[in-house]
């Protein structure tokens with residue numbers, strides 16, 4: 033398998049021959065090759081490293097790898113999914129590297145990580161990484177390698193202290209955390225010495241050339257897809273949304289300097305094009321881009337669009353997609369209740385959702401997937417009735433269009449205004465309610481697992497004490513039951529599941545990521561939170577976080 037998957041790759045960049053003293057680096061994706069090679073972030077970082085003559089990079093996945101150096105100096109992980117931490121620990125073990133940073137010595141590589149999971153809240157994984165890169169790779173990667181070269185021959189502690197001086201490079205072991213009690217909240221997070229920055233600022237790339245695939249392969253999860261990043265972040269700022277808040281400001285790729293050259297290059301080797309970004313149709317020149325792709329020479333191109341804002345679903349867009357082999361479209365509506373949409377700052381009305389469905393049908397699409405969420409703070413049972421009613425209205429207005437409602441549970445995410453709010457324990461029942469109401473109406477309802485949402489919430493609001501729990505969970509078999517068993521075993525030593533997942537946290541509480549600065553100051557997040565809670569009904573006021 034090893035040679036065949038790499039042999040099937042068509043590279044869109046030219047790797048450089050490494051210098052004789054190049055830094056031996058393993059760059060890993062903690063999942064199978066098909067998943068990892070479909071990650072645009074992974075592709076771009078790997079290609080960036082492979083084009084440097086001072087780095088000799090080898091790729092590692094859970095099921096295959098290139099030839100690995102015997103003594104790597106750097107080992108990197110691109111982390112896109114929280115639950116892949118199990119694979120990170122397994123890969124470290126397979127490379128005979130201690131899984132905890134404090135057990136590593138000068139003979140071990142510097143283990144670094146980046147990607148959305150670690151940028152949002154690295155704390156549950158902090159004890160496993162020597163270095164975490166916070167923010168956009170365009171800026172961080174080069175600075176990291178250059179800084180490492182300056183201390184390449186120094187001892188490990190000197191290396192780590194030097195790296196910690198680089199903006200956006202977080203060295204968790206150089207920060208100590210105190211807790212109010214062993215099972216209480218964080219009391220204080222501070223650097224272990226005054227020469228280490230007290231706060232690490234996430235780095236933001238501001239150029240107008242965004243990412244595009246560096247490799248196309250039939251072995252990718254999306255076979256032969258060429259991906260182009262059209263926008264980064266989203267200006268809508270729905271209050272639960274990590275994809276918006278963590279990556280602000282909203283940036284758009286230049287059509288002339290970034291998108292057209294990239295698309296031309298990609299479509300010379302494949303006919304499958306993916307337009308990526310949290311809010312693709314909000315690119316100010318999206319129509320010009322669609323016109324460009326509509327040229328006759330691209331008639332056989334299959335087009336996928338990652339995300340479409342509901343009120344940008346025009347008949348023309350639906351027609352273009354239908355012609356390009358896309359039969360279905362997904363739009364995020366979150367809820368059928370206007371009140372809930374005000375709480376989350378979703379600037380969308382039911383008539384726009386209905387219009388989107390009508391346009392999708394008129395343009396020739398055969399199905400429409402709506403994406404919703406239950407357990408949004410301030411949501412009450414009647415808000416679910418509103419969602420059911422909206423779905424029925426959509427069905428009536430666009431009769432014949434296959435309708436699906438995918439539905440997740442609200443999970444609080446660090447650096448968003450809802451970071452202080454817990455998961456509603458009623459959410460599971462609410463998913464069941466929607467199922468019961470929609471199925472008999474011929475509307476396909478696809479809930480996401482409530483239990484996994486609980487684990488996601490645990491990891492997204494977790495602190496460093498969870499590293500013990502994660503190790504135990506892995507030993508217990510990495511099932512949902514394993515988490516419960518691990519909590520039981522650690523009772524009294526760490527807070528319980530309820531604290532991390534369901535509790536509303538005081539806005540005065542020191543957050544586990546207090547020392548890691550995202551794009552917006554806490555005061556802005558608090559203003560958004562106050563605006564959200566102002567829409568709560570009076571009976572819901574107890575849902576607000578307590579100010580001490």
Ligand code: SF4
Pocket residue numbers: 266267268269270273274275276310311364
């Ligand atoms: S529109 Fe979508 S991507 Fe943008 S902030 Fe809202 S949920 Fe996030």
